[in-house]
Amino acid sequence: xxxxxxxxxxxxxxxxxxxxxxxxxxxxxxxxxxxxxxxxxxxxxxxxxxxxxxxxxxxxxxxxxxxxxxxxxxxxxxxxxxxxxxxxxxxxxxxxxxxxxxxxxxxxxxxxxxxxxxxxxxxxxxxxxxxxxxxxxxxxxxxxxxxxxxxxxxxxxxxxxxxxxxxxxxxxxxxxxxxxxxxxxxxxxxxxxxxxxxxxxxxxxxxxxxxxxxxxxxxxxxxxxxxxxxxxxxxxxxxxxxx
Ligand SMILES: Nc1ncnc2c1ncn2[C@@H]1O[C@H](COP(=O)(O)OP(=O)(O)OP(=O)(O)O)[C@@H](O)[C@H]1O
Numbered sequence: 001x002x003x004x005x006x007x008x009x010x011x012x013x014x015x016x017x018x019x020x021x022x023x024x025x026x027x028x029x030x031x032x033x034x035x036x037x038x039x040x041x042x043x044x045x046x047x048x049x050x051x052x053x054x055x056x057x058x059x060x061x062x063x064x065x066x067x068x069x070x071x072x073x074x075x076x077x078x079x080x081x082x083x084x085x086x087x088x089x090x091x092x093x094x095x096x097x098x099x100x101x102x103x104x105x106x107x108x109x110x111x112x113x114x115x116x117x118x119x120x121x122x123x124x125x126x127x128x129x130x131x132x133x134x135x136x137x138x139x140x141x142x143x144x145x146x147x148x149x150x151x152x153x154x155x156x157x158x159x160x161x162x163x164x165x166x167x168x169x170x171x172x173x174x175x176x177x178x179x180x181x182x183x184x185x186x187x188x189x190x191x192x193x194x195x196x197x198x199x200x201x202x203x204x205x206x207x208x209x210x211x212x213x214x215x216x217x218x219x220x221x222x223x224x225x226x227x228x229x230x231x232x233x234x235x236x237x238x239x240x241x242x243x
Pocket of ligand 1: 028033051052053054055056057058059060
């Protein structure tokens with residue numbers, strides 16, 4: 001990895017990798033978007049991915065989710081990752097528990113959906129409909145739908161970007177709790193440096209098709225990089241005395 005690595009001790013994750021990406025190549029026709037990208041995310045590790053608009057963050061996430069083919073390299077994940085997108089993508093004609101259990105081929109699907117919905121604070125809305133939910137509640141259901149699959153890798157593509165500030169903070173608390181309980185590896189694509197600093201064990205910045213910067217925080221604590229330093233990595237010079 002051509003990364004600039006902060007001189008902090010690496011967090012220790014003992015459960016093994018949630019995904020290992022080697023030498024990834026992803027192009028659209030002749031246009032190369034990702035080249036020679038290497039990445040390993042451990043189970044229980046929370047990784048935030050930042051980078052300028054158009055640098056390839058969603059392209060990487062879609063490749064990890066096997067939503068798109070890759071043109072070179074390898075992606076090795078023990079199980080199929082679960083994905084939460086910016087928009088909830090709930091099916092309007094199915095009630096909440098059916099949305100959450102979609103694709104679960106088990107006899108106790110309703111019970112499992114109920115458990116997941118309870119975890120996200122919606123255990124009393126099993127038979128309700130997506131149209132009756134607020135934006136934040138819809139994203140809670142999307143999280144429940146991801147968790148019910150018991151993923152080892154959870155891919156989050158700007159899942160809180162469309163929420164108001166207060167709801168976003170509540171969602172941060174919820175996600176932190178869910179990740180602590182279930183221990184998936186997480187890759188969070190975000191434009192929000194504060195969100196990355198608040199949530200991630202490791203912050204990556206993508207540039208020129210690969211990971212160009214890496215910062216490791218002490219596990220369980222907040223990242224020790226300043227907002228201004230991170231913004232600088234993103235090519236933004238901040239003049240605010242508080243940042
Ligand atoms: N289906 C596609 N066909 C052709 N080019 C594409 C396609 N999807 C994405 N691209 C191009 O690939 C590049 C990376 O796009 P991507 O959506 O991954 O960026 P991003 O970092 O997620 O951007 P943003 O932060 O704005 O969401 C962009 O130049 C985009 O135009």
